[in-house]
Amino acid sequence: MAKLGKFILYMLFFFVSIVVLFPKVNAYYLLEEYLQKEKIVFSQEKVSEHNFGLQITNTHLSYESIEVADIQSIQLKIFGFYNKLVIHDVKINSIASGWFPATIKEVDIAYSVINPLKISGFVKGEFGNAKLTFSLLELKLIVTMQVSKKMLTTYAKTLRKMKKEKNGAYSYEQIIKF
């Protein structure tokens, strides 16, 4: 029992050392190269790392060289047993505002070893609130939205693509292939 305890302690210490010492900014640059192949680019950002995570501020997100959104900050917190991604103040390009409200205040995505097969999160914005669930087994994303009045009145066309639940929420499912 003592040996097991020691082993767990050593592994925990080793993991924490790796997380603290690992060059996270360089790892982010590697991620950017991978995303570039998918035609997704984060540009003009300021990247800084700290012991247990990474912070990216004032970045422009583009897809196929079209500017899609401006993001004020992205914070990644890595604790091993609990990891979190928080995105603040996303402004979507005005050309897309015909389908979706331009501002998303917060995106919060978390992964915990307590529920290892699921990533969950929530999103708040002008559209209302949304709950996200991503199943790592099925690679399925489920979005459940409680929509705001603005979304109901101005963006009714977008809501037609979603399924209306009995409690008034709107849901959307998508299988994501990597």
Add this chain to the structure above:
Amino acid sequence: MNKLLNSSFLTMLQTLLALLVIAKIISFIASVLLPEKGVELIANKSLTPNYHRVDFKNMIENPQQKKRVVPKVSQGMNLTNMVLKGLFGKGREGFIIIALKVSSNKTSIISVGENYSGYRLKSILSDGAVFEKNVQEYILRIDSKKIDTKTAYIEEVKEESNTVKVQRSNITHYQKNPEAIWKDIGINEIKNGNTIDGFRVTYVRKGSKMDMLGLKKGDIIIKANNKELHSYKDAFDIYNQINTLNTISIVIKRDNNEKELVYEID
């Protein structure tokens, strides 16, 4: 002393230090192998065309038409605020007496070739004067029956032209209200595998600002400012740079024929 040296605590400490060193080595190797710079978006080249449109039709004389051709007159329309009060001379010699409606007592005498309120007097007719502005010709006539009170009207010479003048305020309106774009016009891409062969106009709302562009349902937009449209990016490049452009020319396919539409932005 031996007890101290053999203590399990020291062993543990040594193990932790060893693990720390291994973690540091792994991090060092990672910092060498991982990229040092990030990816940035490459700025788009300007879409201002490398040429300026010049209308030569007034400069090159048609050898078959030796006599001066009176410009075609189509339906007239009440234009601005000019009143033609008198004519003296004919053709390219002479002068006219003209005033603005708002101050009809303040007349000006303009000779052929001189400018008046942005219009250049080109020639004098028996019952009017031909003005020129931005390569367009206009006729201002005197109504001989009511020379004192009748407002003279300006007729715009309408020839077959694919040039449309677009007000920058209309563009600004759409930039500020992008949802209005999709209410006034519908556009879908025409996919060919992974690329796009152009954009088809699915509807144009009648009476809207988009209606004035001359696009019709079924038109396929294939080029803009000499650049073929093979992706949404190509189309968005034009949209993003529109404030810097004075002219936009698009090539459309209509009934299997290619046609060029030119928009001059005022």
